Amino acid sequence: MPVHTMPEICPSSGYDENAIKHAHLPRSIWAARVVWGRWDASNLRIMIDVEQCSGCCVGPHGWTVTSNDRDGLGIPGLMKTLRRSHCLELDGRSVWFDECSHQRIALGDYGDFSDGHFKRYGNVLEHMQDMQSLGFDPTDPAYRPVVSRASGYHSALNRMQNQNDLVATFHNEERHLELYQPVGLSLPNNRHFTLLLKALSTRLADKHLVIRVIQCSQVYAVDRMGERKDLGGSALDGGRCSLEPSTYTPLCTIASPQVWRRGPACVLRREQFKGIRLALTDNCVW
Known part of the structure; x- marks a missing residue:
């Protein structure tokens, strides 16, 4: 070449x-x-x-x-993240998320993303069961999520005795969220997972991928002073998006993997390929 x-x-x-x-x-x-x-x-x-x-x-x-984007944490391959509105620190590094309180979203979900809405079609880990013949082992610990300690931006959160359990996000328009006992889960950044995304590139062309989520036991909206806004005394509606009854998934990061992207068609080249296919078909002896 x-x-x-x-x-x-x-x-x-x-x-x-x-x-x-x-x-x-x-x-x-x-x-x-x-x-x-x-x-x-x-x-x-x-x-x-x-x-x-x-x-x-x-x-x-x-x-x-x-x-493609830089990211505070490693991601499996080149990716472009979408709609970054909330910021937290995971293991001491700043990472951006988008709110997903009103959708059921899990780490590794893939689907279409448009007009701020993610339409789920499946999960990349579900495909591993029928890809074992290609060398993908669902029990391999290399595919397990990376667990990170979450810490917050806001400084006006001194009213709880145990501040280590309470974290507030930073939001550009001051629509901060207060999370209780948050944990970050990310897709692993290693060769195994990068090859898995590559193997799925044909069937998942132009799809988007959930590469990171935040889970917590409670979530509230707060003002810039850290005071909870009036939401009827309960957590954000629709935020319970986990299989665990006491776990919320209020934040996620959705990305477009470079390896899944397909560019717009080149008309001239497609016509050339069409001619080659027709010529091969005409020359076939049945």
């Missing part, structure tokens, strides 16, 4: 800009896909993947722009 100079990406144009290209392998329907981006001098990521090309690229010499 010929080597081409990677384009310059100016950090001032946006920290989440990456470059992506396809390089077709000669006399085949396969292509090498290269994604790269630099957020700062010490943070360079490159992803090289080989996939069957369906005609969705602009040619072997063309670079296009894609986007």
